[in-house]
Amino acid sequence: MRPDRMVEALLFASDAPLSAAEIARIDESLDEQRVEALLAGLRLEYEREGRAFGIFEIAGGYQLLTRPEYAPVLERFDTVPPPARLSAPALETLAIIAYRQPVGRAEVEEIRGVGAGGVLKTLQERGLVEVVARGEGLGRPLLYGTTGLFLEHFGFRSIEDLPRPEDLPVVLTRSVERDG
């Protein structure tokens, strides 16, 4: 049996990203490096043949996903649920946790200037953040961090895929003097 077809079968059957190490477990002839090479071969093949799907790197693994240009086609099919979007408070809270993790509720609330209990609970229930540690100090507060599902939700390979803080423009600095 061709090893690249075994890898293909595994990717096809999985509905979540699989790491190279996980994929290598299907056959004793495979190791991580070999899997990476096979994946590269499959990628080329799909591209050459113009397949509607490709292999995407997400959350430290590989996943077969449809190409973005086919999204409108799929969305016309009424069993495909509309993508779930997070609310603005949820996104702000997630951004703070992603950049500051591990971070406690108090710091999140201090930065946003509003209570964060409800949003944190929702994010935790959706598996996007989790308690990763307990802080020092009064009451040993719970500290939150992002999860693998967070990476999956945003299509990040790893937390390194977040835009670097220095690349975020702070719009307020380029404002017009009008009060001077």
Next chain:
Amino acid sequence: MDEALPLDPLAVRLERFQGPLDLLLHLIREQDIDVFDIPIARITRQFLDAIAGVERLELERAGEFVEMAATLIRIKARMLFPRPDDDDEEADPRAELVRRLLEYEHFREAADRLAVSERERARHHAKGYVEPRPAPAAHEVPLESTWPEVWEAVLALAERLREPEPGYTVRGRPVRMEEKLTYVLSVLADAPRVEFASLVAPWGTRMHAVISLLACLELTKRGTLRLRQSAPFQPLWVFRRGEEKEADAA
């Protein structure tokens, strides 16, 4: 003195804002104010105007806006009357507010980027998109109760368990299909036909009616009897096989 600006662009619906920082940023943006040189008197006045309807909000959210109003007023006061013990000439009472605004703006920008990534990811569909992956099992929630509270709860439970409520439950005898079959046959042994209602009458419960009907259907299937009804909701008659012709003739 600040010039009064036309207030139209500043007429805000408080509910629209996520919190006081959001509102402040809105006021600053709408008027192209340099965040490093905020006209604090004007912004404070506008902020107070904007939160005039604050009592419409729920208490916690209202508190957040009021707290910011207090901060603004404190800054304004310190700018008008610098404290004599402020040795540092450079210390700008607005500095902390500016830092918070910039920090918040920074994360808002990050949140916008996340929204873009989310939209891009949503354009890729995985196999099995129809049935989304189940969320991971709920995380263990660290215990927040103290031991005395736990003990109190345990003792309360023990108290409740000690005296079981005296009570009796009466269960009806189960209705057996075999018994009903025998009964229906025994009735039909004495009479060529019988009204279904009279088969149930001695007991009168729903369960007896259901089992009796099932028994009659079963016997019909075996060819032992026939069921007839002249029209819906009319009395249902149970005939011994071969007798209904005589009834028709009658």
